[in-house]
Amino acid sequence: MSRPSEIRTEPVKSAATSRTRRTVLKAGGTLLLSVFAPLPARAAQILAVRVWPAEDYTRVTLENDSNLKTSHFIVKDPERLVVDIEGLELNPTLKQLVAKIEPNDPYIKQVRVGQNRPNVVRLVFDLKEEINPQVFTLAPIGEYKHRLIFDLYPVNPPDPIAALIAKGEWAGEQSAEPIPPAPDLKAEQKPAAPKAPQAEIQTAKIDPRDDKPAILTRMITIALDPGHGGEDPGAIGRAGSREKDVVLSIAKRLKNKIEGQANMRVMLTRDADYFVPLHVRVQKARKVQADLFVSIHADAWIESTARGSSVFVLSEKGASSTAARWLANKENAADLIGGVNIKGHDRQLASVLLDLSTTAQINDSLKLAKAVLGEIGGINRLHKAGVEQAGFAVLKAPDIPSILIETAFISNPEEEAKLSDDAYQDQMADAVLKGIRKYFAKNPPLAKNRMM
Secondary structure, three states, X not given: OOXXXXXXXXXXXXXXXXXXXXXXXXXXXXXXXXXXXXXXXXXXXXXXXXXXXXXXXXXXEEEEOOOOEEEEEEEOOOOEEEEEEEOEOOOHHHHHHHHHOOXXXXXXXXXXXXEEEOOEXXXXXXXXXXXEEEEEEEOOEOOEOEEEEEEEEEOOOOOHHHHHHHOOOOOOOOOOOOOXXXXXXXXXXXXXXXXXXXXXXXEEEOOOOOOOOEEEOOOEEEEEEEOOEOOEOOOEOOOOOEHHHHHHHHHHHHHHHHHOOOOEEEEEOOOOOOOOOHHHHHHHHHHOOOOEEEEEEEEOOOOOOOOOEEEEEEOOOOOOOHHXXXXXXXXXXXXXXXXXXXXXXXXXXXXXXXXXXXXXXXXXXXXXXHHHHHHHOOOOOEOOOOOEEEOOHHHOOOOOOEEEEEEEEOOOHHHHHHHOOHHHHHHHHHHHHHHHHHHHHHOOOEOOOOOO
16 A cells, blocks of 8 residues: 655755755655746845935945845836846835935935835835936945945036025125235234234236236135045944044034135035045036145044144055055945945046146145144144145045044043033144145145136
């Protein structure tokens, strides 16, 4: 008498797929049928959702435990971006995205999240205007797992100068009132002397037909670059201070002080907490024809005893020290942490822009750096007595004197407290402004082809 048929299901692995299920039918010990069928894949888990609204663009980040496959399309009247994410089940973390859209977001009205079909979640972004979306993934790096990124750029981005004019931060050329040269620190300790005629900061206009340059007064444009931002927090101190927050605060203080000068104006590469790629920071400065580029950072080191302020310029021949090389490599990695869409921008254009550094630019940058370093030394201990050099990508504008200031070591508890102190931030901004004024007093900028 034969034994009854037996049906058994067991998980196995095969070369074709790492997750399969074999259904075996036996009768009387004889194998009748063996069928391989795929097991349902484990759904990916959303670990965190973040939104970074800014005038430049809005970024939405979904951090997850595996690489996600997506498809997206635009729907008109009204404007919507629809994104389908495969291999995903709706969870409470993803639902939090709805509440993270702020009313003042420049591009997103609201977002709707739902389970479109099994293993597929659909996001619908209701938009305030027409956008160019960039959807891409980032591999794990640092503290981050896999990231799915949605960058929503306006179809018609405003010209940088037009945007500043609209905010009332960009005046046309005007007759600048005479401005005295920056006071010397030692002179400030002496009794005030009778007021002397004030000297204007002037520009040299080169005329090949004339041995002597003509002199005119024009507005000086300074690009301030608060490092890091958005997905990239920069260095983090023991008390939790984030470099991106500290340097933005110092940059805004410096911006207000510069705008108080009769013949100076300012452009910030970022004015809020969002990520700006390194080459875009340089491009922004060039678009407004900046006379100077000042990148502001807070240093960090493995040992908490490291302390002091530093000023760096570009080097074409290698770093001036091992520490300078390490720091440049760390700062140049900001694009990897902040998250650049490699497929979305012209890598060749960025490479050309960042390889056109010139000896003249470096020489002018050294003059500016020495002036600023001398002033910073009056408010904080210097990490090195002289200006340092390394291959910082953000300093490679070929036609703009550029410096990078490490305001203090955020990894040092005492200096972290300074960096979070309003008085120290104000003193740092004052010192940088004095250095800038001293530089221009000795190195008047040349006239530009297009007066703005």
